[in-house]
Amino acid sequence: RKPQDAKRIGIIGGGIGGCASSLFLRDALRNDAYIVVYEAENISGRVRSVKLKGNEYEAGGSIFHEKNELCQRLVKRFGLKTLKDEDDNNNQGTLINYGSKVLFRSSDWSVFNAMKAFYRYGFSPLKLKPWVDDYITKFARIYDLFGRNCSYSRPSDLMFAADAELVDMFFLSLTDAMRKAGFGELFITEVAGAAMRVNYNQETSVPAFVGSISLAGMEGPLHRVKGGNEQLPHLACRSADTISPTRVVSVKLLNDTRFQLVDDAGQTDTFDFVVLASPLVRDRTNVEFIGFPVHFTAGDWVGSYQTTVATFVEGEPNFEYFGSSAFSAAFNIDPNGRWSSIGRLSTVTGNFPQMPVWKLFSRASLSDKSLSEMFLRVTAKTEVDWKAYPNYSEPPHYPPPFMLHSRLFYLNAVEWAGSAMEMSLIAAHNIANAISNEILGLHPQCPLAARTRHKDL
Numbered sequence: 240r241k242p243q244d245a246k247r248i249g250i251i252g253g254g255i256g257g258c259a260s261s262l263f264l265r266d267a268l269r270n271d272a273y274i275v276v277y278e279a280e281n282i283s284g285r286v287r288s289v290k291l292k293g294n295e296y297e298a299g300g301s302i303f304h305e306k307n308e309l310c311q312r313l314v315k316r317f318g319l320k321t322l323k324d325e326d327d328n329n330n331q332g333t334l335i336n337y338g339s340k341v342l343f344r345s346s347d348w349s350v351f352n353a354m355k356a357f358y359r360y361g362f363s364p365l366k367l368k369p370w371v372d373d374y375i376t377k378f379a380r381i382y383d384l385f386g387r388n389c390s391y392s393r394p395s396d397l398m399f400a401a402d403a404e405l406v407d408m409f410f411l412s413l414t415d416a417m418r419k420a421g422f423g424e425l426f427i428t429e430v431a432g433a434a435m436r437v438n439y440n441q442e443t444s445v446p447a448f449v450g451s452i453s454l455a456g457m458e459g460p461l462h463r464v465k466g467g468n469e470q471l472p473h474l475a476c477r478s479a480d481t482i483s484p485t486r487v488v489s490v491k492l493l494n495d496t497r498f499q500l501v502d503d504a505g506q507t508d509t510f511d512f513v514v515l516a517s518p519l520v521r522d523r524t525n526v527e528f529i530g531f532p533v534h535f536t537a538g539d540w541v542g543s544y545q546t547t548v549a550t551f552v553e554g555e556p557n558f559e560y561f562g563s564s565a566f567s568a569a570f571n572i573d574p575n576g577r578w579s580s581i582g583r584l585s586t587v588t589g590n591f592p593q594m595p596v597w598k599l600f601s602r603a604s605l606s607d608k609s610l611s612e613m614f615l616r617v618t619a620k621t622e623v624d625w626k627a628y629p630n631y632s633e634p635p636h637y638p639p640p641f642m643l644h645s646r647l648f649y650l651n652a653v654e655w656a657g658s659a660m661e662m663s664l665i666a667a668h669n670i671a672n673a674i675s676n677e678i679l680g681l682h683p684q685c686p687l688a689a690r691t692r693h694k695d696l
């Protein structure tokens with residue numbers, strides 16, 4: 240094709256999903272596409288590190304699972320290395336708390352610990368890994384589907400094509416799914432509760448799909464990119480022809496095949512395909528849609544996002560406040576607790592600074608008074624406050640479609656199944672397959688989608 244014939248693709252949002260969409264589209268379409276990524280704030284979005292006293296720490300999307308193939312492939316492709324997110328050799332134990340009451344304490348997986356875990360939770364700890372691994376294996380069939388160029392118009396269709404059981408997990412709470420699988424009540428409340436709190440700042444009443452992702456994020460093996468996860472979106476975004484440092488304020492349907500985007504600098508551009516790679520958030524009308532059918536603009540797919548505050552503190556914790564002697568990490572399952580989790584951090588290069596640095600997650604900003612109760616000494620601190628994840632206990636109760644309208648895709652729909660770096664890459668790959676199949680006239684033979692079974696989707 241001549242450059243002027245290249246299809247124009249506008250990507251709204253330069254987080255890991257938007258940047259990966261650009262990369263996967265470039266892979267599939269080479270010079271047949273002209274790609275613009277709009278990002279007014281920072282490329283890499285919620286996959287970001289913060290600086291404290293000259294060192295950098297992961298502040299947002301911080302880990303991926305060893306079996307997360309798309310993350311692994313990008314790491315390899317960009318010539319990066321990973322750090323295994325394993326305990327440092329100075330691990331001083333992990334606590335599960337209800338406020339300042341310690342419910343369970345582990346030091347490492349010694350025989351003694353296994354006995355303690357058995358005493359409190361029975362056989363449940365032994366069941367966890369096989370249960371989570373089974374879902375990870377089912378989930379991994381997505382990579383075969385992508386290898387065949389398959390794409391689906393909804394997250395539930397994609398999951399169903401990988402394995403029907405994955406979709407069943409959208410309709411059960413984590414608590415119910417774990418009960419059904421024979422896990423004990425105390426284990427669900429405390430261990431699954433701790434996983435949900437540290438990964439999503441939410442409870443086990445959320446759908447089992449995101450719940451099992453959160454357990455996978457506790458079980459591991461887990462990795463992160465040496466030097467910082469944000470390198471992945473930054474390097475992926477190099478595949479775009481233009482990065483526009485502006486915010487798209489409206490998407491207008493010009494006719495059935497073209498869209499007009501207007502940004503906050505007043506620039507207008509037209510595109511053949513649009514990828515919305517930014518969450519549709521209630522009370523924060525980020526993009527106006529003009530000229531679309533009414534059902535599209537009714538807001539059924541707009542949800543609320545959970546505020547998570549990450550506070551980074553260099554200092555000495557007041558371990559007594561957390562009801563214990565020294566520890567490396569603690570999770571609080573009290574739903575009204577001031578803090579959700581606290582853990583000692585290593586830098587993005589894997590070093591533990593001499594003066595320990597701690598990351599606290601909470602639902603609201605921690606006042607100086609609270610911090611002075613939690614720490615005997617604070618020598619430096621910084622805070623990142625963001626709408627980190629969907630609020631899974633509020634609508635939409637199952638994920639919105641990827642395809643909002645012919646040739647208009649919503650990447651962050653996938654977050655309503657589960658929010659994780661790999662999930663954004665999966666949505667990006669699915670959308671890139673859909674767009675490139677249409678441009679190249681490909682019609683791959685793909686397994687059936689969910690609606691044949693789940694009529695309500």
Ligand SMILES: CC(C)=CCC/C(C)=C/CC/C(C)=C/CSC[C@H](N)C(=O)O
Binds near residue numbers: 378439
């Ligand atoms: C369906 C299941 C059980 C797994 C799917 C595979 C998958 C997406 C695993 C991801 C595990 C993981 C790294 C979870 C962390 S959750 C969010 C976290 N706080 C972060 O992004 O840093």
